[in-house]
Amino acid sequence: MSIASNGLLENRMKYKLVLDHITKTFGALKANDEVSLHARKGSVHAILGENGAGKSTLMNVLYGLYRPDKGCIVLNGREVRIENPGIALDLGIGMVHQNFMLVGRFTAIENTILGTKIKGIHLSLREPRKRLLELSDSFGFEIDLDQPVWKLPVGMQQRVEILKLLYHNVDILILDEPTSVLTPNETQQFFDVILKLKATGKTILLITHKLGEVMTVSDYVTVMRDGRVITEMATSEATTQALARLMIGRDVLFDVTPEQATHGENVLEVKGLCAVNDRGLPALDNVSFEVKAGEILGIAGVDGNGQTELAETIVGLRSLSAGKILVDQVDYTHVSVSERRHRARIGYVPEDRQRRGLALDHTVAQNMMLSSYNKPPFARRGMLHLKEIRHQAEILVRRYDVRLHDVGQPVRELSGGNQQKLIIARELRENLKILIAAQPTKGLDVGAIEFVQNTIVEQRAKGTAVVYISTELEHLLAVCDYISVIFRGHLTPKMSLGETTSEKIGLLMSGGG
Amino acid sequence: MLNLIRFVYMFKSVWAVLAALLIGSVFISIGGSNPLAAYGALFHGAFFEYFGLASTLVKMCPLILTALAFTVPLRCGQFNIGAEGQMYIGALFATTVALYLPKFPSVIHIVLCTVAGAMGGALWVLLPAILKAYYQLNELIITLLMNYVAIDLVSYFVSGPMLEPGAPYPYSREIPESLFLPYILPNTDAHMGVLIAVVLAILLYVVFKRTSLGFSFITVGRNPDAARFAGMPVQGLMVNSFLISGALAGLGGAFEVLGLKYRLFHLFSPGYGFDGIVVAFLGGANFLFIILAAMFLAGLKSGANIMQRAVGVETTAVEAIQGLVIIFVAASLAFRFDRSHWAHILSVRKMIQKKRTEDKQEKDS
Numbered sequence: 017m018s019i020a021s022n023g024l025l026e027n028r029m030k031y032k033l034v035l036d037h038i039t040k041t042f043g044a045l046k047a048n049d050e051v052s053l054h055a056r057k058g059s060v061h062a063i064l065g066e067n068g069a070g071k072s073t074l075m076n077v078l079y080g081l082y083r084p085d086k087g088c089i090v091l092n093g094r095e096v097r098i099e100n101p102g103i104a105l106d107l108g109i110g111m112v113h114q115n116f117m118l119v120g121r122f123t124a125i126e127n128t129i130l131g132t133k134i135k136g137i138h139l140s141l142r143e144p145r146k147r148l149l150e151l152s153d154s155f156g157f158e159i160d161l162d163q164p165v166w167k168l169p170v171g172m173q174q175r176v177e178i179l180k181l182l183y184h185n186v187d188i189l190i191l192d193e194p195t196s197v198l199t200p201n202e203t204q205q206f207f208d209v210i211l212k213l214k215a216t217g218k219t220i221l222l223i224t225h226k227l228g229e230v231m232t233v234s235d236y237v238t239v240m241r242d243g244r245v246i247t248e249m250a251t252s253e254a255t256t257q258a259l260a261r262l263m264i265g266r267d268v269l270f271d272v273t274p275e276q277a278t279h280g281e282n283v284l285e286v287k288g289l290c291a292v293n294d295r296g297l298p299a300l301d302n303v304s305f306e307v308k309a310g311e312i313l314g315i316a317g318v319d320g321n322g323q324t325e326l327a328e329t330i331v332g333l334r335s336l337s338a339g340k341i342l343v344d345q346v347d348y349t350h351v352s353v354s355e356r357r358h359r360a361r362i363g364y365v366p367e368d369r370q371r372r373g374l375a376l377d378h379t380v381a382q383n384m385m386l387s388s389y390n391k392p393p394f395a396r397r398g399m400l401h402l403k404e405i406r407h408q409a410e411i412l413v414r415r416y417d418v419r420l421h422d423v424g425q426p427v428r429e430l431s432g433g434n435q436q437k438l439i440i441a442r443e444l445r446e447n448l449k450i451l452i453a454a455q456p457t458k459g460l461d462v463g464a465i466e467f468v469q470n471t472i473v474e475q476r477a478k479g480t481a482v483v484y485i486s487t488e489l490e491h492l493l494a495v496c497d498y499i500s501v502i503f504r505g506h507l508t509p510k511m512s513l514g515e516t517t518s519e520k521i522g523l524l525m526s527g528g529g
Numbered sequence: 530m531l532n533l534i535r536f537v538y539m540f541k542s543v544w545a546v547l548a549a550l551l552i553g554s555v556f557i558s559i560g561g562s563n564p565l566a567a568y569g570a571l572f573h574g575a576f577f578e579y580f581g582l583a584s585t586l587v588k589m590c591p592l593i594l595t596a597l598a599f600t601v602p603l604r605c606g607q608f609n610i611g612a613e614g615q616m617y618i619g620a621l622f623a624t625t626v627a628l629y630l631p632k633f634p635s636v637i638h639i640v641l642c643t644v645a646g647a648m649g650g651a652l653w654v655l656l657p658a659i660l661k662a663y664y665q666l667n668e669l670i671i672t673l674l675m676n677y678v679a680i681d682l683v684s685y686f687v688s689g690p691m692l693e694p695g696a697p698y699p700y701s702r703e704i705p706e707s708l709f710l711p712y713i714l715p716n717t718d719a720h721m722g723v724l725i726a727v728v729l730a731i732l733l734y735v736v737f738k739r740t741s742l743g744f745s746f747i748t749v750g751r752n753p754d755a756a757r758f759a760g761m762p763v764q765g766l767m768v769n770s771f772l773i774s775g776a777l778a779g780l781g782g783a784f785e786v787l788g789l790k791y792r793l794f795h796l797f798s799p800g801y802g803f804d805g806i807v808v809a810f811l812g813g814a815n816f817l818f819i820i821l822a823a824m825f826l827a828g829l830k831s832g833a834n835i836m837q838r839a840v841g842v843e844t845t846a847v848e849a850i851q852g853l854v855i856i857f858v859a860a861s862l863a864f865r866f867d868r869s870h871w872a873h874i875l876s877v878r879k880m881i882q883k884k885r886t887e888d889k890q891e892k893d894s
């Protein structure tokens with residue numbers, strides 16, 4: 017054995033996990049191009065990169081969902097072949113996906129033992145329950161193990177996912193954009209969990225777009241761009257700005273130019289809105305507000321305080337139990353979704369892109385015309401105009417910089433952030449009168465966030481009335497003219513940015529003030 | 530090479546059929562006949578003999594229609610396995626209009642009978658459709674169970690109120706000769722129905738490929754939440770997919786009466802409604818391939834007797850082959866090109882080649 021390879025071997029031994037020159041292609045596209053990564057035991061290793069940089073792909077390779085074309089995986093100094101997630105789990109590698117993969121109707125316990133090999137015919141839940149309770153207690157999870165998981169808040173569902181992995185004794189946890197669905201509070205608790213996991217010697221691979229998080233929790237960071245690794249370094253040697261520059265290859269300004277807009281007449285008026293959530297509990301309690309043309313109203317609040325229900329009642333996806341919705345003084349309270357879209361010209365960026373926003377098996381082009389499927393220029397007299405559909409999609413994809421190789425590709429194949437961009441491209445069409453944007457920047461990289469916020473500001477300049485719902489106060493403060501806070505279904509009167517502070521809003525968000 | 534293999538995967542139904550025939554030939558050999566001769570007789574009889582072809586066409590008609598009836602809701606994410614029952618009710622309605630309505634000019638009366646048949650089928654699926662779309666009740670079980678209700682209902686009518694006086698077993702009076710569907714092959718049973726079925730299949734192909742309506746059906750099938758968000762009337766579309774389905778099956782029943790039997794018999798269908806499901810899968814839920822699949826299955830059925838006469842193989846051998854076809858088609862659903870080793874190996878090879886040419890270009894320049 018040569019000295020060189022000896023050195024390599026030693027190098028490999030030092031790390032818990034080495035991904036060595038992994039290449040993965042999809043057709044002509046190189047999603048991962050000679051990607052290497054070195055993760056140490058008991059550390060948090062962040063993976064950073066633009067939308068479509070290849071982060072999820074790399075993790076899917078490690079988790080056995082994709083087979084790499086080239087390169088190898090070295091675990092504890094030994095090369096391993098991971099053909100499927102079952103093998104990954106046996107090797108102690110577990111993954112929480114960008115989009116959770118729990119079975120909604122099952123309880124936490126049932127979800128956990130799903131996929132374990134059952135000994136004998138009798139399925140006993142007693143053993144698993146005991147272990148889960150112990151694990152849950154030792155990490156301070158406080159999960160109700162017997163609720164069907166769809167009834168749990170997202171933060172809890174995520175804990176179920178993590179618990180499931182701990183139950184299977186994994187020692188490498190892959191977390192794909194775990195915090196994009198969490199509230200600030202939940203994020204804090206989540207970090208505590210991460211640190212506890214780290215303390216017990218687990219290795220954590222963390223994908224995120226939030227540079228702040230990288231700085232706070234990670235020990236090492238790998239930056240990817242266009243399928244390649246740009247750098248791998250200790251987080252202590254990095255700064256937020258430097259990381260942003262490495263990631264997208266230019267400086268990100270992090271601020272938008274909120275040119276003072278001229279506000280027109282009231283466009284959207286909501287009066288005394290009441291509605292219930294999916295569980296049949298009251299979610300909106302007498303909510304009233306109005307938005308003028310060329311005005312951005314931010315709705316701040318911790319997730320699950322009625323934002324989704326509010327957006328859905330306005331666009332007509334949810335029936336209301338009381339109240340009125342007026343657009344230009346015309347009553348739209350009991351009008352169909354399609355009428356609201358086309359006559360009242362309401363655009364809606366939903367929070368849950370994969371459930372509401374997209375049909376994943378449709379092509380990109382089909383998704384781009386989803387809401388105008390029977391309207392010109394996409395269709396005439398009921399016949400689809402396939403060429404035009406393609407053409408329009410290509411224009412939008414180019415304008416919004418959606419990374420893909422063909423608009424005839426199913427949307428499922430796009431990276432998470434690019435799926436989000438697709439929805440924004442579709443919803444922010446011309447002549448929009450009202451835009452309801454719920455977490456429009458979820459899962460986007462910093463460059464894309466900047467772009468989306470600028471686009472929203474542009475919409476305002478064109479006279480669109482914008483309702484911008486977000487859990488992230490800084491994003492709201494960057495673009496909004498007014499802010500209201502929603503808490504347990506109550507909405508505060510709107511405050512102009514001058515008359516309030518982020519401290520005050522923060523207090524209102526937690527029910528104080 | 531890549532395209533060739535993709536091609537192989539595309540026609541997996543064909544391979545499934547061939548595999549079934551291959552194993553079937555073992556049965557035939559055990560039975561003491563030459564499988565080649567047997568198959569030769571079967572397919573020659575079914576497709577290249579005048580009367581055999583006619584009988585194949587006759588069987589194709591209900592098979593296409595019931596396969597379409599299964600596929601339309603399937604594309605919309607719904608299951609209708611009640612085509613058999615809807616066929617019975619369609620036949621009942623068509624017969625009723627044929628026997629009890631005052632005399633109309635023949636063409637108008639035929640159209641009335643056909644429409645009545647379609648409406649009967651649609652009516653029979655209305656209840657499960659509404660229960661599914663508005664109350665989320667499982668349509669699979671309800672449509673399945675309603676088959677047996679429909680069959681018994683028809684038996685009741687033809688052995689009671691509609692029974693032809695003096696009939697040895699339950700059937701209705703014969704419909705007036707003016708209502709017989711025109712023949713497409715003289716002196717045989719082959720009637721117009723099969724042409725209409727083929728036209729409907731092509732029509733549906735176009736609807737699902739090129740129209741807003743078809744697109745909205747498919748969207749509902751793929752993601753009902755997104756469809757609702759896009760402003761599509763999701764529940765209405767679900768119900769409509771069932772109604773279209775029921776109408777197609779009902780039409781199948783009406784054509785059996787108007788084109789072939791000229792009376793309503795009890796238990797007149799040998800399970801076409803269920804065979805339709807097999808045809809739909811064999812055709813990969815593609816409206817055009819369904820025509821071919823129906824032709825094949827109809828050919829097997831009509832060729833069976835010819836084969837028995839020619840080489841003395843029991844017709845049950847054909848039934849066994851039919852069973853094998855079902856098994857192999859079901860198994861072939863598990864093979865997908867994009868998940869195959871082949872796809873993987875080939876994409877790697879393609880990439881290397883591309884890289885090589887790129888390198889070469891770089892060197893050249």
Ligand SMILES: Nc1ncnc2c1ncn2[C@@H]1O[C@H](COP(=O)(O)OP(=O)(O)OP(=O)(O)O)[C@@H](O)[C@H]1O
Nearest residue numbers: 042047067068069070071072073429430431432433
């Ligand atoms: N199954 C697939 N088929 C074809 N292309 C794919 C497939 N999966 C991913 N890709 C492509 O590979 C590239 C990398 O995708 P990946 O999901 O790894 O990005 P990502 O870094 O996770 O981005 P994001 O931050 O937006 O989630 C994208 O251009 C995507 O379109």
Ligand SMILES: [Mg+2]
Nearest residue numbers: 072114431432
């Ligand atoms: Mg991703």
